[in-house]
Amino acid sequence: MTTASTAPTATNPVLRVAPAAPAEAAAHFRASLAFHADVSDVAAALAADGDPGFVLVDSRSTESWDQGHIPGAVHLPTALVPEQAGRLLDRSVPVVTYCWGPGCNGATRAALALAELGYQVKEMLGGFEYWVREGFEFETWEGRERRPADPLTAPWAAGDCGC
Numbered sequence: 126m127t128t129a130s131t132a133p134t135a136t137n138p139v140l141r142v143a144p145a146a147p148a149e150a151a152a153h154f155r156a157s158l159a160f161h162a163d164v165s166d167v168a169a170a171l172a173a174d175g176d177p178g179f180v181l182v183d184s185r186s187t188e189s190w191d192q193g194h195i196p197g198a199v200h201l202p203t204a205l206v207p208e209q210a211g212r213l214l215d216r217s218v219p220v221v222t223y224c225w226g227p228g229c230n231g232a233t234r235a236a237l238a239l240a241e242l243g244y245q246v247k248e249m250l251g252g253f254e255y256w257v258r259e260g261f262e263f264e265t266w267e268g269r270e271r272r273p274a275d276p277l278t279a280p281w282a283a284g285d286c287g288c
Contacts, residue, residue: 160236162221162247164255165279171197179219184235185253189225193263193270195256198223203231206238219245226254 145153170177181198183190190200199213203224214220220239224231229252236246249256257263260274274280 160247161250164249164251164259164261167221167249168256168259168261171195179221179247180214181249182214182220182222182235182239183253184222184224184231189253191266193253193257193265195223195253196262196264196269201235203235203238206235207242210239210242210244214239214244216243219247221247221249223249223252223256226252 144150167181170179171181181195182201183194183198184201184203184206185194186202187200194200201209201213220236222232222235222239224235227250232248232252236248239246251258253263255278257272258275259279260271262269262271264270
């Protein structure tokens with residue numbers, strides 16, 4: 126049997142650097158879950174009866190917020206976190222940040238700023254883009270809206286992707 130440590134030198138780009146040992150991989154992925162939440166999990170927590178146990182923060186600009194945001198989110202642009210977080214957020218309540226989508230690191234910067242101020246924080250993977258693409262309701266200055274789920278990002282008939 127060939128293992129990562131005894132495998133012949135890989136010639137493809139995936140295996141050019143060998144995978145981590147299982148224990149290292151488990152530690153990495155366990156840690157990743159402490160830092161990230163996915164759109165479906167955030168939506169499920171917000172849809173459940175009662176307090177979801179966290180506050181959702183939209184870290185984008187006012188223009189972006191007006192274009193569309195997740196109902197119930199707190200608007201706190203990344204640049205304003207240092208001066209406004211203490212007024213808008215309770216340090217005893219975990220925070221989940223989001224920005225536009227996977228190509229934007231605004232939520233990461235906001236999460237860093239919040240963590241440096243003493244908040245427990247996670248980043249919502251996929252951001253607003255995947256919230257909309259998965260078919261969840263959002264708000265604009267004109268009211269609430271929902272678009273059909275993109276079949277490449279969400280299951281058609283099931284409420285749960287099974288992952």
